[in-house]
Amino acid sequence: MEEIEKGNKGGSEERWKGAVDNLTEMTSNLDSLQKLLVKKAVFVDDETFSKASLTSEQARTIKVLEQRVETLERGLDAAISAAARARAEKRQAEAAQKAAELRAQEITRELENTTKVFELHMEELRAKQDEISKRDGDIKLLEAIIQTLGGKESHSLNG
Template sequence: MTDREKVGGGGGERWQAAMGNLTEMGANLDSLQKFLSKKAVFVDEETFSRASLASEQARSIKTLEQRVETLERELDAAIAAAARARNEKRQAEAAQKAAELRTQEITKELENTSKVFKLHMEELRAKQEEISKKNSEIKVLEAIIQTLSRKDSGGTGA
C-alpha cells in the first residue's frame, strides 16, 4: 500500500477506478473527435451540438487529468516532506537526549570533584593543625632548652 493510499484510506481504489474511467472517456472522445474530423459531413444542428459538447468534454477531461496529476505530485511531495520532518524530529530528540545524558554525566563529575576537593581541604586543615601543634611543641621545647641552657651557664659560671 502506498503512502497516498494510506492517507486516503479505502478511497484509493475508488480514486483509481475514477481515473481509469476519466482516461477511457478521454480516449473515446479523442477517437470520436478524430473520426468526425476525418469524416467531415454535414450534420444537423443536434448532432453538431452533441459533437461540440463531446469535444468540449474531452478538453475538460484532459484538463482535469492534468490537474489530478499535479495534485498527485503535490501530495507525494507533501508525504515526502512529512517523512523528512518526522526523521529530523527523531534526530533532534535523540540529540537532545544525548545532550541531557552528557549534562547529567558532567554534573555528576562536578559533584564528585567537589566531594574530593572537600576531602582534600579537610585533610589539609588537619595537616595544618598538626603542623601548628608541632610548631607549638617545638617552641615550648626551645623555651625549655633556653631556660635549661641559662641555668647551666649560670650555674657553672658562678
C-alpha cells in the first residue's frame, strides 16, 4: 500500500514539476516577446517567433546544463577534498604505524638486553652457588677432620 502511495506521490511530484517547467518556459517566451516589443517591434511573423522560441529554448537548455556543470564541479571539488583528506589520514596512519613499529623494536631490544643481563646474573648466581656448595663441602670435610682429630686427642688424653 505504501509503495502505491509513494508511486502516486512521485507521479504527482513529476506532474507538478512538469507544470512548473511549462510555466517557466512560457515566462521565458513572454520575456523574449516583451524584449522584441520593447525594441518597437509591433508585429512578429511566424518565422521570427519560431527563431525566438528556439533561441529561448536553447538558452534554457544552456542554463540547465550550466547548473548541472556547476553541480558536478561542486561534487568533483568535494571528492577531491575528500581524497586529499583521505591521503592525509593515510599518511598520518602510516606515520603512526612506523612510530609504533619503532617503539616495538625499541621495547624488543630492551627486553633482549634485560634478558641478557638476567642470564648474566643467573650465571653469576650459579657460580656463587657452586662456590658455596664447594665451601660447604670443604667445611664438612674440615669438620670431619676436626672431629677425627678431636676424637684421637681425647683417646690419647684419656689413655
